[in-house]
Amino acid sequence: MRVTARRNLTPHIVEFTLSPVEETALPSYGPGAHVTVETPSGAMRRYSLVAPGDSPSQYVIAVKREPDSRGGSQSMHDEAVEGTELEVEPPENDFPMGEAPKYLLIAGGIGVTPIYAMAQKLAGDGKEFDIIYCTRSAEETAYLDEMKEAFGDRLVVHHDAGDPDEVYDFWDHFEEPKNMHVYCCGPKVLMEEIEAISGHWPEGRVNFEDFKPVEVIRADDEAFDVELAKSNKTVTVPADRSILEAIRDSGVKTVSSCESGTCGTCKTRLIKGDVDHRDMVLMDEERDDYIMICVSRARSGSLILDI
Numbered sequence: 001m002r003v004t005a006r007r008n009l010t011p012h013i014v015e016f017t018l019s020p021v022e023e024t025a026l027p028s029y030g031p032g033a034h035v036t037v038e039t040p041s042g043a044m045r046r047y048s049l050v051a052p053g054d055s056p057s058q059y060v061i062a063v064k065r066e067p068d069s070r071g072g073s074q075s076m077h078d079e080a081v082e083g084t085e086l087e088v089e090p091p092e093n094d095f096p097m098g099e100a101p102k103y104l105l106i107a108g109g110i111g112v113t114p115i116y117a118m119a120q121k122l123a124g125d126g127k128e129f130d131i132i133y134c135t136r137s138a139e140e141t142a143y144l145d146e147m148k149e150a151f152g153d154r155l156v157v158h159h160d161a162g163d164p165d166e167v168y169d170f171w172d173h174f175e176e177p178k179n180m181h182v183y184c185c186g187p188k189v190l191m192e193e194i195e196a197i198s199g200h201w202p203e204g205r206v207n208f209e210d211f212k213p214v215e216v217i218r219a220d221d222e223a224f225d226v227e228l229a230k231s232n233k234t235v236t237v238p239a240d241r242s243i244l245e246a247i248r249d250s251g252v253k254t255v256s257s258c259e260s261g262t263c264g265t266c267k268t269r270l271i272k273g274d275v276d277h278r279d280m281v282l283m284d285e286e287r288d289d290y291i292m293i294c295v296s297r298a299r300s301g302s303l304i305l306d307i
């Protein structure tokens with residue numbers, strides 16, 4: 001697809017409109033869906049689709065520049081200018097909406113993207129819903145004016161200025177389990193809070209979407225060498241990069257998808273080495289012979305991989 005428009009929503013969030021390079025019908029999708037985009041840096045990233053998706057002619061995503069970005073969001077902001085062509089996979093939906101008499105939508109920060117799509121759909125269908133949208137400040141609130149205009153007093157916006165004492169108090173909404181569906185997308189701390197206070201709700205009523213990858217790099221990580229047997233190359237993996245990124249930086253192509261140790265795409269045969277396995281994919285009996293290079297590292301010494 002091609003970037004046909006860019007719009008700065010906040011100082012750190014840019015909206016991208018993606019149009020098919022060749023005239024073709026795009027797959028429809030339900031609110032809550034996301035696309036996986038190969039960013040100009042080569043990193044694959046999942047982004048929620050912002051608008052409801054009946055027979056769409058374009059896909060719209062919004063990307064926040066993450067300060068600790070490992071290349072994905074930074075590359076979208078800096079390199080995906082208008083006219084840039086990007087590989088985009090068809091929409092998938094891990095956060096679909098069910099049928100309910102009433103809905104509560106909760107967004108934190110950039111987590112507003114699927115929530116906004118849901119709200120537009122519910123408003124279009126004449127459903128009853130409320131939105132609670134938490135951010136640090138008005139300046140950092142994407143889609144603020146248009147959501148206010150579209151949803152009026154169904155939208156509650158709360159700014160906490162990054163102060164833990166000022167966070168929104170959700171307890172009144174969750175004290176009594178209600179016959180409604182809740183959809184929540186935002187930072188881990190927000191979703192953990194909602195999960196904790198909704199533990200007594202019937203299963204399936206409170207739903208979460210979390211794109212945050214696991215912590216791939218840890219503060220005490222160190223650099224190490226990886227020998228690529230097939231490519232006949234040795235690559236140094238810096239303390240703040242994954243093996244996958246270091247290999248890619250060196251010009252060797254590798255496949256990946258989640259880049260958080262959960263999908264299995266980057267499974268690589270390990271020829272030799274002492275590995276600190278950090279993935280959620282490999283079975284115990286595979287750990288001597290394989291490594292997920294998007295998250296795992298050398299525990300000591302260097303590694304030899306069948307790449």
Ligand code: FES
Binds near residue numbers: 261265292
């Ligand atoms: S890319 Fe998904 S597990 Fe490595």
